[in-house]
Amino acid sequence: MLSSEFPYTTNQPKRRHFVEAFLxxxxxxxxxxxxxxxxxxxxxxxxxxxxxxxxxAGRVGDLKPNSGKIFRFGSRPALLMLTxxxxxxxxxxxxxxxxxxxxxxxxxxxxxxxxHNGMYTTDGRNISGPPPRPLEKYEVLxxxxxIYVRRLGxx
Amino acid sequence: MSVWQNAxxxxxxxxxxxxxxxxMEHKTVPQHRYSHWYFFGGMTLFLFGIQVxxxxxxxxxxxxxxxxxxxxxxxxxxxxxxxxxxxSIHSWSANLMIFTAAVHMFSVFFLKAYRKPxxxxxxxGMLLLFLALGFGFSGYLLPWNTLSFFATKVGTDIAxxxxxxxxxxxxxxRGGEDVTGATLTRFFGFHVAxxxxxxxxxxxxxxxxxxxxxxxxxxxxxxxxxxTPSARHEMRFFPNFLLxxxxxxxxxxxxxxxxxxxxxxxxxxxxxxxxPAPPGIRPxxxxxxxxxxxxxxxxxxWFLEGELxxxxxxxxxxxxxxxxxxxxxxxxxxxxxxxxxAGVFALAYVVVMTFYxxxxx
Amino acid sequence: MRMSPSSSGExxxxxxxxxxxxxREQRTKLACVVKRCRAGHPGAGGVLxxxxxxxxxFSLAALSLEAQAKNSxxxxxxxxxxxxxxxxxxxxxxxxxxxxLLCTSCHGGDSSSDDMERAMSKAAGFRGHxxxxxxxxxxxxxxxxxxxxxxxxxxxRTDQFSQYQTSMHGKMLxxxxxxxxxCVDCHTAHTIHPxxxxxxxxxxxxxxxxxxxxxxNAEYMKGYKIPTNQFALYSTSVHHDAIAxxxxxxxxxxxxxxxxxxxxxxxxxxxxRVCATCHVFQQQLFDSSPHKVAFAAMGAAGCITCHGNHxxxxxxxxxxxxxxxxxxxxxxxxxxxxxxAAATIHTGLLKLNQEIERSDEILGRAQNxxxxxxxxxxxxxxxxxxxxxxxxATHSATPETVQQDTQAGLKVTDKAWQAGQVAMRxxxxxxxxxxxxxxxxxxxxxxxxxxxxxxxTPSPGETR
Numbered sequence: 001m002l003s004s005e006f007p008y009t010t011n012q013p014k015r016r017h018f019v020e021a022f023l024x025x026x027x028x029x030x031x032x033x034x035x036x037x038x039x040x041x042x043x044x045x046x047x048x049x050x051x052x053x054x055x056x057a058g059r060v061g062d063l064k065p066n067s068g069k070i071f072r073f074g075s076r077p078a079l080l081m082l083t084x085x086x087x088x089x090x091x092x093x094x095x096x097x098x099x100x101x102x103x104x105x106x107x108x109x110x111x112x113x114x115x116h117n118g119m120y121t122t123d124g125r126n127i128s129g130p131p132p133r134p135l136e137k138y139e140v141l142x143x144x145x146x147i148y149v150r151r152l153g154x155x
Numbered sequence: 156m157s158v159w160q161n162a163x164x165x166x167x168x169x170x171x172x173x174x175x176x177x178x179m180e181h182k183t184v185p186q187h188r189y190s191h192w193y194f195f196g197g198m199t200l201f202l203f204g205i206q207v208x209x210x211x212x213x214x215x216x217x218x219x220x221x222x223x224x225x226x227x228x229x230x231x232x233x234x235x236x237x238x239x240x241x242x243s244i245h246s247w248s249a250n251l252m253i254f255t256a257a258v259h260m261f262s263v264f265f266l267k268a269y270r271k272p273x274x275x276x277x278x279x280g281m282l283l284l285f286l287a288l289g290f291g292f293s294g295y296l297l298p299w300n301t302l303s304f305f306a307t308k309v310g311t312d313i314a315x316x317x318x319x320x321x322x323x324x325x326x327x328x329r330g331g332e333d334v335t336g337a338t339l340t341r342f343f344g345f346h347v348a349x350x351x352x353x354x355x356x357x358x359x360x361x362x363x364x365x366x367x368x369x370x371x372x373x374x375x376x377x378x379x380x381x382x383t384p385s386a387r388h389e390m391r392f393f394p395n396f397l398l399x400x401x402x403x404x405x406x407x408x409x410x411x412x413x414x415x416x417x418x419x420x421x422x423x424x425x426x427x428x429x430x431p432a433p434p435g436i437r438p439x440x441x442x443x444x445x446x447x448x449x450x451x452x453x454x455x456x457w458f459l460e461g462e463l464x465x466x467x468x469x470x471x472x473x474x475x476x477x478x479x480x481x482x483x484x485x486x487x488x489x490x491x492x493x494x495x496x497a498g499v500f501a502l503a504y505v506v507v508m509t510f511y512x513x514x515x516x
Numbered sequence: 517m518r519m520s521p522s523s524s525g526e527x528x529x530x531x532x533x534x535x536x537x538x539x540r541e542q543r544t545k546l547a548c549v550v551k552r553c554r555a556g557h558p559g560a561g562g563v564l565x566x567x568x569x570x571x572x573x574f575s576l577a578a579l580s581l582e583a584q585a586k587n588s589x590x591x592x593x594x595x596x597x598x599x600x601x602x603x604x605x606x607x608x609x610x611x612x613x614x615x616x617l618l619c620t621s622c623h624g625g626d627s628s629s630d631d632m633e634r635a636m637s638k639a640a641g642f643r644g645h646x647x648x649x650x651x652x653x654x655x656x657x658x659x660x661x662x663x664x665x666x667x668x669x670x671x672x673r674t675d676q677f678s679q680y681q682t683s684m685h686g687k688m689l690x691x692x693x694x695x696x697x698x699c700v701d702c703h704t705a706h707t708i709h710p711x712x713x714x715x716x717x718x719x720x721x722x723x724x725x726x727x728x729x730x731x732x733n734a735e736y737m738k739g740y741k742i743p744t745n746q747f748a749l750y751s752t753s754v755h756h757d758a759i760a761x762x763x764x765x766x767x768x769x770x771x772x773x774x775x776x777x778x779x780x781x782x783x784x785x786x787x788x789r790v791c792a793t794c795h796v797f798q799q800q801l802f803d804s805s806p807h808k809v810a811f812a813a814m815g816a817a818g819c820i821t822c823h824g825n826h827x828x829x830x831x832x833x834x835x836x837x838x839x840x841x842x843x844x845x846x847x848x849x850x851x852x853x854x855x856x857a858a859a860t861i862h863t864g865l866l867k868l869n870q871e872i873e874r875s876d877e878i879l880g881r882a883q884n885x886x887x888x889x890x891x892x893x894x895x896x897x898x899x900x901x902x903x904x905x906x907x908x909a910t911h912s913a914t915p916e917t918v919q920q921d922t923q924a925g926l927k928v929t930d931k932a933w934q935a936g937q938v939a940m941r942x943x944x945x946x947x948x949x950x951x952x953x954x955x956x957x958x959x960x961x962x963x964x965x966x967x968x969x970x971x972x973t974p975s976p977g978e979t980r
């Protein structure tokens with residue numbers, strides 16, 4: 001038969017197993033402090049997707065024709081526009097002059113930078129004012145009601 | 156009878172559990188002035204377990220494609236609750252594991268635990284060490300940042316220098332001519348499937364062999380105990396040694412937690428294959444002694460290319476090291492002293508070269 | 517192979533027919549040569565031989581066609597040193613040569629003749645060296661003829677000569693001063709390139725150097741009552757940096773503000789408007805500011821009174837305020853309204869700048885430690901925009917106007933700072949979590965040690 005005192009025999013007079021209780025409590029506490037993070041880890045966070053190269057810029061209906069809105073693309077702002085002819089267009093919103101954030105001007109049908117009056121077409125081409133280079137152009141993809149934007153040339 | 160005792164009886168009737176119990180009760184660990192080195196094997200095993208656990212957790216969120224790898228690690232570090240903890244522990248524990256494995260190997264070497272009948276234990280252990288280095292090398296690429304990308308490039312370049320088969324090795328490792336997304340996929344496969352599979356088999360063999368032959372006692376101590384049998388001292392594995400080992404493991408856990416909280420593993424910058432290599436690219440510390448050696452070898456020695464000669468020399472050295480038990484038959488004398496000397500030289504070389512690599516420009 | 521529509525040297529309808537005639541002449545000459553050869557060598561190689569000879573001669577003819585419209589002038593003048601000699605390659609690359617013009621187009625004479633007497637005869641219309649005072653009129657003969665220029669470049673302007681006549685250079689030339697710049701001084705005489713060609717002396721990046729040729733030469737400019745340090749000053753300016761270092765060709769050079777053909781310094785009243793061709797907002801703000809009236813009363817030009825005209829430096833936040841680096845204290849003294857306004861504006865700008873840097877620092881620390889602050893850092897860039905706008909708004913010289921932008925920026929930096937604090941708390945939380953874990957671990961370690969001691973202590977009378 002198996003020893004009822006396995007795994008060890010103790011030569012101490014029988015007293016309440018104080019040390020064992022202490023150890024048990026400690027082990028439980030330490031295991032809890034290990035398992036708590038692991039349990040929280042395996043439950044997915046709010047943003048369920050790792051950011052890919054494609055960003056949800058908005059939904060159909062967010063924009064009226066001949067208007068634009070700023071959205072976050074990676075760590076920089078980008079501009080999504082809906083032209084009067086019904087085309088979506090997306091460009092980087094960082095002005096190539098001194099990095100101010102540009103905006104879409106419906107009255108001018110162009111992209112405008114408030115800092116020094118720089119102007120760009122809806123494709124991002126710099127047409128007037130100080131900006132020396134065009135705005136980086138992005139690709140717009142429509143998936144049902146959702147408008148996605150991603151860098152050009154990416155699979 | 157209690158539930159617990161009922162369960163034991165049920166298992167014993169089918170699996171002969173009492174035999175296992177008896178073995179466990181009788182397993183002992185020799186106690187002498189070198190006994191502390193016995194902890195390192197178990198520590199390596201424990202850290203490997205940590206790697207498996209944290210690795211599986213990371214698998215829940217990691218994505219092995221160049222477009223998403225870096226972003227997914229960033230996601231783990233910043234969005235997933237305690238992701239920073241799991242990831243940093245995984246990275247730190249990897250390094251600690253390789254360190255303890257190396258210590259374990261050198262302690263086995265100097266305590267001559269590789270001798271008959273433990274030749275295959277040594278062999279399986281050496282293979283496990285190489286596997287660990289493979290784990291480290293393949294895992295290092297997975298975050299797909301600048302450092303890992305170029306370190307992989309340099310490392311596979313060196314592997315490709317091997318004579319005759321070098322080119323095949325390079326293409327096999329990289330999944331092509333260059334380091335690309337194909338390399339990442341391949342390294343991921345190695346890291347989470349191939350290497351763990353082989354490691355499991357080797358570990359099982361290694362541990363079973365250790366149980367079969369018991370803990371080795373260094374020859375000098377054995378001689379003493381032959382002379383004075385009463386000096387022989389053995390400690391029961393269950394529970395005495397195991398309790399001590401648990402203490403060591405808990406200390407390791409505390410260290411890992413502290414490292415994760417105060418020195419989180421960095422994320423770096425996403426790899427750009429088209430950008431030039433930044434200055435100061437180097438592999439992880441466990442490869443540094445080889446890296447530094449190759450850097451210091453002159454470009455040409457006789458008619459051979461310096462780098463090729465370096466690789467061949469290291470290859471030969473590792474081969475001899477692995478075959479050690481077949482050279483050392485325990486007969487003492489000149490051969491014995493030579494082997495110890497070689498071991499001291501090897502250890503000193505590795506340590507000095509590693510430090511030098513960090514100090515030199 | 518140079519392709520030219522015309523092989524004649526005179527302006528007017530293309531002389532292509534003349535070229536063709538010349539080729540026919542050459543071929544006839546060659547045919548005679550061949551006939552004579554064959555006469556002397558009957559049956560020489562038969563048909564193949566004849567073919568071979570024809571091929572050689574044809575290639576020779578083709579090669580000489582290269583030289584096409586013969587330019588006997590260059591034959592001699594490319595061998596002399598200046599001023600009589602010119603570099604044939606340079607001339608060949610010029611836009612005039614590319615369009616088929618020859619030396620005779622401007623200098624007259626006969627370029628087909630190898631005979632020096634004939635080539636440079638009065639009968640052939642040879643003018644020789646063109647007097648400086650005659651140059652503008654000569655160039656204008658073609659360049660002011662809209663109908664003629666349309667045949668070459670319809671979008672090219674044809675008012676250069678009339679503009680020139682309104683310029684300082686033109687007016688002084690009319691008064692008999694030949695020291696001043698004429699067309700060839702800026703455009704060169706024989707290596708003229710279009711202004712958008714980087715080799716051109718009037719390519720935007722080269723204009724300042726071209727003007728400086730005279731205007732920076734103190735010796736040459738002796739007698740004129742204008743300074744000669746403009747180029748030196750301009751070279752230190754932010755405009756020069758834009759055009760020469762950053763390669764931004766839209767940045768102003770001499771001709772941008774002074775005009776090119778109608779070059780003259782802008783009048784006091786018009787300086788502001790000239791700057792406003794690019795700096796629109798600044799001018800609008802200035803016009804609505806108290807400075808507009810004050811400057812006009814003083815006879816001081818807008819913009820350059822503070823910023824200078826040639827050595828314009830990039831203004832800093834310290835350019836406005838009451839320190840001695842500021843523009844304001846050039847006129848304002850302690851106690852007057854402007855002085856106080858300047859001080860207020862300066863403080864506002866500085867504060868926003870400081871807040872941006874403070875938020876930046878804490879967010880940077882958080883990000884390095886692995887706390888996610890990406891959206892916050894993005895939002896902070898809006899504060900930078902506000903600071904840029906505030907700096908432009910300083911031209912209103914009114915603290916309230918500037919404050920609109922600085923306050924907006926401060927709202928953003930406040931939020932960013934709060935987010936940074938949250939991130940720091942997250943870091944603290946991690947360390948606290950670690951402390952809890954370590955405490956539990958210590959507990960276990962102590963308990964294990966105690967347990968080991970307990971089970972290994974021999975009871976009295978027993979050996980291990």
